[in-house]
Amino acid sequence: MEHEATHKRQLIFTPAIRIFHWLRALSILALVITGFYISWPFLVAPESSDVLVQGWIRFAHVVFGFVLTAITLVRFYLFFFSRNDIERRSFKDVMSVKSWITQLKSYVWMGHLNKAGIYGPLQFVTYVAISFVALLICITGLVLYANVYHEGLGGMLWDSSAWIMMQMGGLANVRIIHHYLTWAFIIFAVIHVYMAVWSGIRFKHNSVDSIVSGYDYHKDH
C-alpha cells in the first residue's frame, strides 16, 4: 500500500546555520553562567589553593568567549555570502511598510504574512540588533582579555584594545558595558524561545524543530 505525502518538505536552515545556532546557544549559556560567577564569585574555596576555582571558571569563560567571537564573525560572513539567500531575501520585507503592518498584526492574532525569506521584518531587525550586541560584547571581551593576557593574541590586540578602552572611558567602563550587554542576551533568549514555539502553533508550520532538522513543511494545494 502506497502512502501519499500530505506535505512538501523545504530546507530552510542550512547545516552551517544550524550548527552555529546551537554552538552559539551553548556558548551564550556557558558565558552567562560563568560571567555572573566571575562578577560575584560564591563557591567556597577548596582546602588547597592549588585548585584555581576562579582561574578555571575564567578559563571556561575565555574559551566560550572565543567560540562566540568566531561564530559571530562567521555568521556575519554567511549572512552576506552564503550561497543560500533565504536569510537575505527577508530584507525585502524589512523595506516594506505593508509587510511590517501585516507582521505586527499577525502577532496580535490578525492575519498572516507570507514572508519573502525566512524571517519576519521585526524578527529580522531583532536578529540584526542582537548580532551587533554580540559583536560589541565580543569586542569588550577581547579588550578585557588583552588586559589580562599579554602574550600571543592578547599582545597583538594590545594597541587596538588600548584605543577602544580609551574611547569607552577606561577599563572599568569596558567591564561595566560588558556586564550590561549580558542582559540583552538573557531577555532576547526568553522572547526568542517563546516566539519560536508560539509561531509554530499559531501559523501551523514546523518552527522549533526546523533549527534541528533544517526543514519546514508546507501542505500541498
Place this chain on the structure above:
Amino acid sequence: MDNHAALYEQGKQRLEYLRQFAPRQKVSLQQKMEESGITRRDFMKWTGAVSAMLALPLPFSTLVAEAAEIADRVPLIWLHMAECTGCSESLIRTDTPNLDTLIFDHISLEYHETLMAAAGWQAEENLENALETYKGRYLLAVEGAVPTANNGAYLTVGCKGHTGLHTITAAAENAAAIISVGTCAAFGGVQAAAPNPTGAKGVQEVIDKPVINLGGCPPSEKNIVGTLMYFIMFGKLPALDIFNRPKWAYGARVHDNCERRGRFDAGEFVETFGDQGAKDGYCLYKVGCKGPYTYNNCPTERFNAHTSWPVLAGHGCMGCSEPNFWDDMADFEKPLGRQLFHGIDATADTIGAVVLGATAVGIGAHAVASLFAKPLED
C-alpha cells in the same frame, strides 16, 4: 650602537648641557645628604633603585647620580589648581627625610605655593620672573584640576587677580615639559566627578601641548621623583601609555602584581571586612577592590618609603590612578557588578531581573490570550 648605549649618550649630552647653568642651591646635594645622615652607600643604592624603576640597566645609575647632583640646574615651577595639596604632602611629608624628599628639596624649585616664603606682590613677581628667565627651559608641574565653568572665573587669587585658567595657560606656554601630578591635574579628579559644577578638567584638556599624567590620589613619591629624574636625565618625555602615563610606572595592572592575586585565582575572598578571610589575607575583590581595572605600581613600589599600600593594609584598591575614577569605580567597597545606577539606586542585575520579569509577564499574557484567539484559517 644599541638602543641603551644611544640613550646613555643622549643622557650624557643632556647632563653636559645642564652643567653650563649656574647651580641655584648654595649647599650641594652631598652636604645635604651628610646633614640628613644619608651615606654615600645609601645614595648609590638609591641610584640603582631608580634606574631599575625606570626600567633602565644598571650602568645608568651613574647618570642618575649625576642628574641628582645637578638637579638644582633644572628650574621647576609647581602650580596649585583646584586640589587638596595631598600630592605635595605625599612627596614632602616624611618623618625621616629620604633621598626622594631631598631631591625635591634640591631641585631648583622656583615657585611652589605651599613651600614658598614669599606672599602677595612678591610671590607674583617670583612667578613672572621665573617664567621669563627660564623661558622654554623650565619644567612645569601642576597639581589640581582646572575649573573652566563661568569662563574659568575660579581660583582667582593673588594681587593681580588672575584666574586659575589664565595662570595655567600662561605658565604652560613656554614650559619645556608639563607634568600633571595626581589624578585631579591628569583627569579632573573629584572636582570633575558628576555633576562637576565648576567644569573642572584635567590640564591636558585645557592646554594644547603634551602632558605627562601621573594618576593617583596621591601618586606615590616614587612616581613623582622618578618622572622628575627622567626629565633631568633626558630632557624629554618617557614612553607613555594611552592615557599619557609613564609606562615604567603605569605599565602593569595592580591586580597582576598584587600579593593577594593567588587568593583571587584560588577563589578565596573576603566576604565582609573583619571576617576570617580578611584576617587570613584573602582577596578583596568582593569587598570592592578595583585592582583589576587599575594600572599603577602600588603593589611593587608601595607608599611612604615602601612601607605599605591600601591592599596590604586590608582595603581594596579604589582605582585612583584611572580617569574618572570617582564615578566609574564607585562604590569603593562593592565590585563593579554591584554598582548602582544613579537616581534609581538599583544594580544592572536588579534592573535586568525586573525587565526579565516584565518580559515573562508579557509572554504569559500573550500565551493566555492566544488560547482564546480565533485560530488562523487554513
